[in-house]
Amino acid sequence: MDSSSLSIGQVAKGAGVGVETVRFYEREGLVPAPKRRPSGYRQYPADTVRRIHFVQAAKELGFTLREIRELLSLRVTAGKKCADVRKLAHEKLAEVDAKLTELQRMRAALAQLAASCTGKGPTSECPLLDALDAQGDAHVHR
Template sequence: MSNELTIGRVAKGTGCNVQTIRYYEQIGLLPLPRRSEGNQRLYDDSAVQKLSFIRHARELGFPLQAIRDLISLADRPDKSCEAADAIAREQLEDIGKRLQRLQALRSELERMVEQCKGGRIADCRVIETLGDHSLCETDDHVLPKVRP
C-alpha cells in the first residue's frame, strides 16, 4: 500500500518517539502493524490516527488504562458517551487534586526560602526543613504512601 508509513515517519509526524510507539504496541494500545518484505513496520492512516489520539490523551494526563477504555469506547460510536464523560470527569478531579498538592508544595517552598537567612549551611532553613518534616507548616505536600 502506498499510504503506509514506516515507524520513523509516524514518529516524526505525530511527535511520538519510536520506543513509545513500540511500547504502545507491546501493551496492546496500538495494533501490531503490517510488516514489509524487509520486516519494517508499516502503519496505515487508522493506526496514525489512533496514535495521535493516544498522544493527545497522554498530553492531557490520562493514565494508560483510561486511554485503553477511551479507545474501546471510540471503537463503538453508536454507544452513549456517558462512560467517556465519566473518565474525563475522573481525570479532571485528579488534576484538581494534583493542583492542590502543587500549590501546597509551592507554599512550603516559598516559606522555606523566605525563612532562609542566607548564611552558612549549618544555619540554612531550607536544609533544616528538608531534614525534619515536622518543621513544615502542613502535610499537604507529602507523597502518598505506596502500597506493597
C-alpha cells in the same frame, strides 16, 4: 511511501522515543495497530506522533499506561453510553484536580524555600516539609 503516512522510524523520531517503544505501545493498546504495506511494514497516520506525545506527557504526570489507555479511549462509541463517558471523565477530572492541588502546594513550598534562602534564614531539618506543613494539611489516608 505515500505522503501522509509515516514509517515506524519516522513516528519514533517525531515522538522522541525508540521504535521498540512504538511497537510496545501497539501491543499495549496505546497506539492503534496501523495499516501494513504488502511487505508487512507499518504505515502510520501523522497524528500517531501526537498520540505518543500525549502518552509521554501523561506518564510524566504520574499516570500509569493503564490509566492513559483509559484516557485515550474516552469517547462515545457504539457500545458505550454518553453518560458513562461523562462519568469517567468526571472521575479523571477529580484525579487531575487532586494532582493540581498537591502540585500547587509543592510549588508554594519550593518558592518559599527559594525565597527564604536569600541570606540569613535558619537551617531547618527539612524546609520543604516544614513549608508544606505550614500550608495546611487535609489528606488523611491515600
